[in-house]
Each structure stands twice: as structure tokens, then as C-alpha cells.
Amino acid sequence: MDQVAESLARAIGARVKQERKGRGWTLDQLAAAAGVSRRMLVNVEQGGVNPSIGTLLRLSDALGVGLPALVEPPAARTAKITRRGEGAVLWTGDLGGKGVLVAGTGGPDVVELWDWTLAPGERHESEAHADGTRELLHVQDGTLTVAVDSESYEVATGDALSFYGDIAHAYINRHDEPARFSLTVFEPGVGAAHRTEIPNA
Template sequence: MPDADAVAAAVARNVRRLRQERGWTLDALASRAGLSKGMLVQVEQTRTNPSLGTLCRLADAIGVSLARLVELDEAPVVRVVAADQAAVLWRSENGSARLLVGSDRSSHLELWDWVLGPGEVHRSEEHAPGTQELLHVAAGVLTLDVDGHDHRVETDGAAVFQADRPHAYRNDGTVPLRLTMMVAQPESDLDPAVFEPAARLAP
């Protein structure tokens, strides 16, 4: 699978290109994303491996899917992602999260493969209003914490929930947990201005 340096380079290239296409300065994008200008400079100059939270902020601010930010190449009409080509965007001692594929043609859609080792937890801030997550547990038992309330999802079980509130995925068991997740952000929640050509954004 692509190493962290290759993913960071792709993120740098894609963020810079998408920002420039919209006619935005570094300050403008940093403000939209709630990041410091210094952090954005580090991202665009490949001087840091941005966290998953930083990537989500940038994707939301630019108005594209997370998958668009980490694409190593321009997406063709049909894109097949081999198992060793999925970008790992979160890693722990015994777990990982791979972004398998995504689309932002009509709405934000992302397909993820998550692994959490025994006792591991991943906490997420709320996503954009209206965002939903759909998940299927392939192995182990998931404890899904949404707004402070736990929900148990056993092997081969599924769940859907509103992800525009704090949530966490937790493995309270003694065996690895593996789940497939889809993130869906409705088109109505996207800022239409970010899809306008750069010329229209110019004063």
C-alpha cells in the first residue's frame, strides 16, 4: 500500500491544486478549515503528515470528499483500487483505517475499511450537518458511542447513524474488530461556492 510519504505528497499536490482552482489564498482556506496558516503551509509543502482530523477539515472546507484529497492520480471513468493501494489514514498499535474509495460527483461518499485491536478506540468530532455513517461489522463486536450513548453491533450486524455529532468506535472485546463503513454527506450541506470556477470567485 502507499507509504505515508506518498500519501502526504498526494495531499499536498491536491490541496494546493484545489485551492488554486478556487482562487483562494492560503489565509482564505486556512480560515475556512479552522486551521492555522502555518499548518496549511506545512501540508502544501509536504512538511507534515496531516492527521485524519486535519484532512477532514480540509475536505469539508474545499467541498470535496476525503478520497479526492488522497488520490495519487487523477480519477478515471472507472477506478479499481487494489488492496495494496488503499490509503491508510489512521494507524494504531493494532489497528488501522483505510479509505478504500470515494466520490464527490453529486454528494460526498466514502467507503472505509477499519480495524481496531482489542481495547482500542477511535473518537471522531461531529461531521457536517446531515452526514450519515453506515457500517457493517465483519468480525468482532463494535461498541458504537454516539453522543455519549453506547450501541452494541455484533459480527455480521449493521448500523446507520447521524454522524453530525460526536461519536466513537470502540473494541471492548478480546479479538480484533473489523468493519466496513460508508460516510455519506448530502449535497445540500455542501457550500455551492466552492464548486464555482475560480474566475467567478475573483472580486
């Protein structure tokens, strides 16, 4: 990991640990609630791994906080500006693409704003998110193919697409030029499945 990625991994680890301890949960309890291995959770909390977006979503849902809450410190109820280059890079492609979380809200109804770039030939697979999740994307440059379940949509510069993100989906650049798009994700009731009971150790 480079220095920026290491710093982000440490911040995420500290926040996950803070949220877990604030609930009085053991590592085993959070691992069970999130459906991740204890070893992965230990590595995340120690800042020794840059977890996948899927892992972060499972942890944020189990903790009942939004993904943005895991990548930035709690803020007072004021406006928050994210300057160019300050977003959390949560995905990097083998060919140079990036998924950057630039802004978001707290739970239980979470809204995330992303800035994505896919290099020619890159593909990002996304697991199904929580029930009711909606995604809206707007292509700023290039052409993007979005696969949702068994359907495929080609979205060109200036086009927008909205779809349910609670089924598996993928973003694909099948063209010779980079594709850049903004993505807004709405996840209602984050953590609702974990609020009524503490998972067993």
C-alpha cells in the same frame, strides 16, 4: 512516517495546493475557511505532516470537494478498482489498528467506503461531520462498541448499524480480539457553506 505514509502525505499536499490555487485562494483564506492554522496548512501542502482525518475533512469541506478527492488524483468517468493494499491509510492506532479509505465519490454529495480494524483496547474518536452526514457500518470480525452522542451500541460480527455522523462519535474495541468493520459515510452538499463567498485574507 514510513515510505507509504510519506507518499500519501505528499499526494494530499499537492492536491490541497492544486485545489486552493484553482480557486485563487491564499493560504490564509483556506486556513480561515477550514478552521485550521496557517502553519498546519503549510505543513499539509508541503507533505511534511500526515494530517488527521478531522483536518482532512475540514479542508475538503472548505474546498468543496470530497475527502476521496484529496487522497487520489482526479479520474475520468470510468470504473475505478482499488486493489487489496492500495487504499489510503488515513488513521493508524497505537496498537496496530488502521482506518483505510478504499473508495469514494466526488462532491457535492460524497460517499466514502472505509475498511477499519481496531486492535483490542483501541478507540477512534471522530469529530462531528457536516450536517446531514450518515454513517453505515458492518462488522466483519469481532465486536465493536459505537458511541454516538450519549448512546452506546454493541455491534457483533455480522451486525450492522446506521447513525447520523453529524454529532461526535467513537468506535471502540473493548474485547480481546481485533474488530474489523466496513464503514460507508455519506456527506451531502460538501463545501456548500463555502461556495457563495471567498473567505477574507
